[in-house]
Amino acid sequence: MNQPRFIRKAITAATTAVLSLGLLAGTGTSAEAQGRSLRATADHLMNLNAADFVRQPHVAPFDWGNNGCNAMPGPQARRFHIACVQHDFGYRNYGGRSHLKLGPDEETRRWIDERFWHEMRRICIDQHASSGWCLTEAATSYRVVRAAGRYLY
Structure with a gap:
């Protein structure tokens, strides 16, 4: 997705405002309301395309740590980072x-894994003209995450 820089900046600014409002909305309210606000903010972030997601400000209380694609071979890890x-x-x-623990259930894990699959496919389409080898790598990575992810989630 090659958007002009001013559009990317506007998206980032709007997302920062949404994040701030979403996090502030829970201030001074019940723990349940704060949890809903955090979940809504996290859902917004997860629904961004991966390229926009990685440009988001790392706001608390979210855990922004990552190990990238440490289980993938080098070229594949770089491609899908x-x-x-x-x-x-x-x-x-x-x-x-x-x-x-915004959604510690199998339905949420499936959604997160499907977002992963969708974003890997987007990378294949955008950067590799939907080449079969890239889509095969994405499908294999998705199947591995679905099988092994239950032990990490």
């Missing part, structure tokens, strides 16, 4: 092992 970073955000903030 931004999709892996977004996927890591999902597991680190929604999962049962996270401090926020």
